[in-house]
Amino acid sequence: xxxxxxxxxxxxxxxxxxxxxxxxxxxxxxxxxxxxxxxxxxxxxxxxxxxxxxxxxxxxxxxxxxxxxxxxxxxxxxxxxxxxxxxxxxxxxxxxxxxxxxxxxxxxxxxx
Numbered sequence: 001x002x003x004x005x006x007x008x009x010x011x012x013x014x015x016x017x018x019x020x021x022x023x024x025x026x027x028x029x030x031x032x033x034x035x036x037x038x039x040x041x042x043x044x045x046x047x048x049x050x051x052x053x054x055x056x057x058x059x060x061x062x063x064x065x066x067x068x069x070x071x072x073x074x075x076x077x078x079x080x081x082x083x084x085x086x087x088x089x090x091x092x093x094x095x096x097x098x099x100x101x102x103x104x105x106x107x108x109x110x111x112x
Contacts, residue, residue: 002026002101009093009106016085020106022078022095029053030073033098036080038091038108045094049080085110 008020022034033052039045049069051057057069068081078095085108092105 002097002099004095004097004101004103006093006095006103006106009108011109011111012085013112014086014110016110017081017083018085018108019082020080020093020095020108022080022103024076024078024097027099028073029071029076029078029097034069034071034078035096035098036069036078037094037096038089039094039105040088040091043091048093051078082108087111 003025005023006020012018030053033050035050036048037045038048047060048063049057049059049067051069051071059067066082066084071078087110090108090110092107094105095103
């Protein structure tokens, strides 16, 4: 059974950077696309970025250039590097695999 665990969230000042990690266990991640989503308080969950098993990345339009998704199939690891953060990036960030599982999320707060 696949399990996903996110980490790396925290409080960061506007303009700062943060890298989120997503570790997959229970299955070989290499066969699946992986995605990041986020959900701000009072808003619907929205897709952030995705990466195929072969490493092809795609992004929610406005986030391209500030967010970078990457993966290490050998470590069953997916990263989301975020820079130039703004308060609008405050949300719980979730990792999801195309095999259907979701993580519990990691909170990102951008505040001065």
